[in-house]
Amino acid sequence: MAVFTPVSENDAHELLARYTLGELVSLRGITAGIENTNFFLTTTHGEYVLTIFEVLTAQQLPFYIELMHHLAQHHIPVPQPQTLRSGERLTALHGKPCVIVTRLGGGYEPAPSPAHCALAGATLAQAHLAGQSFEIKQANLRGLPWWKRTVPLLLPFLSAEQSELIQRTLADQTRFAAGSIYRQLPFGPAHCDLFRDNVLFDGTFEMPRMGGFIDFYFAGQDTWLFDVAVSVNDWCIEQTTGVFDAEKLNAWLQAYASVRPFTEAEQHAWPILLQAAALRFWVSRLYDYFLPRPAQTLKPHDPRHFERILRERYKMVAIALP
Ligand SMILES: Nc1ncnc2c1ncn2[C@@H]1O[C@H](COP(=O)(O)OP(=O)(O)O)[C@@H](O)[C@H]1O
Numbered sequence: 001m002a003v004f005t006p007v008s009e010n011d012a013h014e015l016l017a018r019y020t021l022g023e024l025v026s027l028r029g030i031t032a033g034i035e036n037t038n039f040f041l042t043t044t045h046g047e048y049v050l051t052i053f054e055v056l057t058a059q060q061l062p063f064y065i066e067l068m069h070h071l072a073q074h075h076i077p078v079p080q081p082q083t084l085r086s087g088e089r090l091t092a093l094h095g096k097p098c099v100i101v102t103r104l105g106g107g108y109e110p111a112p113s114p115a116h117c118a119l120a121g122a123t124l125a126q127a128h129l130a131g132q133s134f135e136i137k138q139a140n141l142r143g144l145p146w147w148k149r150t151v152p153l154l155l156p157f158l159s160a161e162q163s164e165l166i167q168r169t170l171a172d173q174t175r176f177a178a179g180s181i182y183r184q185l186p187f188g189p190a191h192c193d194l195f196r197d198n199v200l201f202d203g204t205f206e207m208p209r210m211g212g213f214i215d216f217y218f219a220g221q222d223t224w225l226f227d228v229a230v231s232v233n234d235w236c237i238e239q240t241t242g243v244f245d246a247e248k249l250n251a252w253l254q255a256y257a258s259v260r261p262f263t264e265a266e267q268h269a270w271p272i273l274l275q276a277a278a279l280r281f282w283v284s285r286l287y288d289y290f291l292p293r294p295a296q297t298l299k300p301h302d303p304r305h306f307e308r309i310l311r312e313r314y315k316m317v318a319i320a321l322p
Pocket residue numbers: 002030032033034035036037038049079101102103104105197198214215217
């Protein structure tokens with residue numbers, strides 16, 4: 001259950017009066033998700049999603065909201081934030097920042113085929129290219145500085161073996177981020193959480209069509225290859241072992257490269273960025289598991305999944321991009 005902030009019909013009427021989106025027809029809480037409070041909002045003009053931000057601040061939010069707006073303007077399938085009568089796209093409800101975005105069609109695919117992987121890969125490459133002209137800068141708030149701050153808080157909860165692995169990986173990432181290959185990697189706005197539950201598909205399982213990308217609230221400036229690594233670590237694996245499924249991985253990476261070919265520096269960086277992407281979610285899942293937010297009502301995701309993936313990625317030293 002992810003409705004942390006209740007919204008009454010009166011609240012919704014009052015909120016809609018700030019927009020030109022017609023009259024309220026219905027408002028329904030969305031149970032998926034762990035970060036924000038989300039509602040499906042139907043008005044006489046159409047279908048929208050109302051998101052109330054529980055953690056992110058009004059200072060951090062313009063990056064995400066304007067990035068979605070920018071990508072939508074460049075025909076990338078993402079929710080379009082709606083503009084208030086005041087000209088802004090961010091407002092507040094019960095003292096918390098909120099936004100209304102268009103509701104995308106389709107649903108997420110828990111067991112994606114190579115065709116789903118190819119659609120996701122090609123669309124991510126298009127989003128990266130379209131993001132190049134986006135002017136607001138904000139770092140990935142779950143990047144290396146956050147890992148460095150967070151890992152020491154987790155050590156008391158870890159076994160000796162886990163401590164060794166997490167500290168070794170952090171040291172490897174710190175060294176890599178200070179080196180010349182890292183500086184040559186193309187970067188820009190990146191989604192940074194493009195798991196399969198953040199991509200919606202239309203069509204049939206056999207002939208899927210891209211519905212769009214959602215949940216941009218972990219996005220930030222990062223290397224594009226980190227974004228690819230985060231994605232394939234979720235989309236293209238054997239779920240129980242974390243081992244890559246070669247067919248899905250090829251489909252994903254080929255489709256991405258057909259839009260935005262990988263560079264030589266990216267070839268060199270690929271194994272270590274796969275480790276970075278695994279570390280990122282091992283750390284956040286450990287943090288949510290051992291140090292949960294007071295308001296969080298959901299069962300945290302299993303941290304061991306990303307520990308397994310990280311161990312697997314350390315075995316893959318000679319893996320090539322297309
Ligand atoms: N713009 C949208 N269009 C359609 N469905 C959406 C949209 N935004 C969110 N959803 C639905 O709401 C669910 C939770 O949203 P999400 O952004 O992942 O929440 P959280 O940030 O709390 O994890 C998604 O799984 C999806 O079903």
